[in-house]
Amino acid sequence: MIEEFFTWLMAQAPQLSFLENQYLAALFIVVMTAILAWLLLLIFSKYLEVFAAKTETDLDDMIFEKTKHPLFYLLLAGGLKLALRYLEVNGNLTLLMNTIMACVFVFVIARAVDVIIIIWGKVIAHKTSTKLDEVLLPLLHKFTKVIFVVVALMWTLSIWGIDITPYLAGVGISGIVLGLALQDSLKNVFGGVAMIIDGAIKVGDKIRLESGEVGEVIDVGLRSTKIRTYDNEELTVPNGYLADSRVQNYTKPNRKMRVWVAFGVEYGSDTKKVISILEKELVKMEGVLEKPAPSVSFLNMGDFALEFKAHLWVDNWKDAYSKKLEATQLIYDVLNKKKIGIPYPTQTLLVKKVK
Numbered sequence: 001m002i003e004e005f006f007t008w009l010m011a012q013a014p015q016l017s018f019l020e021n022q023y024l025a026a027l028f029i030v031v032m033t034a035i036l037a038w039l040l041l042l043i044f045s046k047y048l049e050v051f052a053a054k055t056e057t058d059l060d061d062m063i064f065e066k067t068k069h070p071l072f073y074l075l076l077a078g079g080l081k082l083a084l085r086y087l088e089v090n091g092n093l094t095l096l097m098n099t100i101m102a103c104v105f106v107f108v109i110a111r112a113v114d115v116i117i118i119i120w121g122k123v124i125a126h127k128t129s130t131k132l133d134e135v136l137l138p139l140l141h142k143f144t145k146v147i148f149v150v151v152a153l154m155w156t157l158s159i160w161g162i163d164i165t166p167y168l169a170g171v172g173i174s175g176i177v178l179g180l181a182l183q184d185s186l187k188n189v190f191g192g193v194a195m196i197i198d199g200a201i202k203v204g205d206k207i208r209l210e211s212g213e214v215g216e217v218i219d220v221g222l223r224s225t226k227i228r229t230y231d232n233e234e235l236t237v238p239n240g241y242l243a244d245s246r247v248q249n250y251t252k253p254n255r256k257m258r259v260w261v262a263f264g265v266e267y268g269s270d271t272k273k274v275i276s277i278l279e280k281e282l283v284k285m286e287g288v289l290e291k292p293a294p295s296v297s298f299l300n301m302g303d304f305a306l307e308f309k310a311h312l313w314v315d316n317w318k319d320a321y322s323k324k325l326e327a328t329q330l331i332y333d334v335l336n337k338k339k340i341g342i343p344y345p346t347q348t349l350l351v352k353k354v355k
Helices: 002-012 022-053 059-086 092-127 132-159 165-181 183-198 239-244 271-282 317-337
Strands: 206-208 214-220 224-229 234-238 257-265 295-301 306-314
Touching (some): 022 059, 059 092, 224 239, 306 317
Antiparallel strands (some): 257 306
């Protein structure tokens, strides 16, 4: 595009006799390219201010701020390359200019990707209180830099006519070997990343593993997650296992939790009365939510008792165990006070007398 513009410009200005001199023409191209690049960046920055005011994110501002100088140099390098054509310079100097343009172009893309990673990191940080993002993001920055350096190097070799096929094959084989060697470690790392992105597990959550252990998450690391059980034991679970297994999270979708207490009364008791008096007493418990209100259900006529179950909700799962104990004591006291019998298992043995 730059070449067509200057060809048109020179055709429109035959009165500029100095353009007939190839050296002056080359200098004119370089100067005009610099001015054109500056004007384009100025216009684009003004347009971006208007556009950014309509967006809720500062991603566009950061990308432009990080890439405006490399873009200027990329346009300037294009002008220098065109100037060399007017000077009829070929060979290594042209290859050098092509190399510079390729490297600057890769650098522009790398800066844009770097900004996207920064914004993504901010989003991740809001979703988690773990240190995983602090470890993962620097590694991701370094990894992308290595990738872009390799791309720039391969592009440079291609420009200079060096066959890169053996190098690509070597990189591919090395990647396969490294991937096989680090298969389990990479699985754990990607498992941790997936959990953070999904928001499935974070520090402070109460979870139940597929194997049955229950505890509170105290740390989500790059390779593993640490869980403290209620026996004060610390479990270290690989992230890959958590990502592949069924994990019950008691804090999702919120920290509310239902508590239930099973009990029985003797046959002949007024079931409606049992339900009424217990619901009135359970709602008076401190720390029990009014909505949903506590409820008592008559479930079954068992072998030894009429079976009931009381349900109540607490605002935080950490209070569930203590409230279950408190509700159990309350139910026992109320039934005793109201003279409602609490049966215990009995057996009647019939002894047949043999003559």
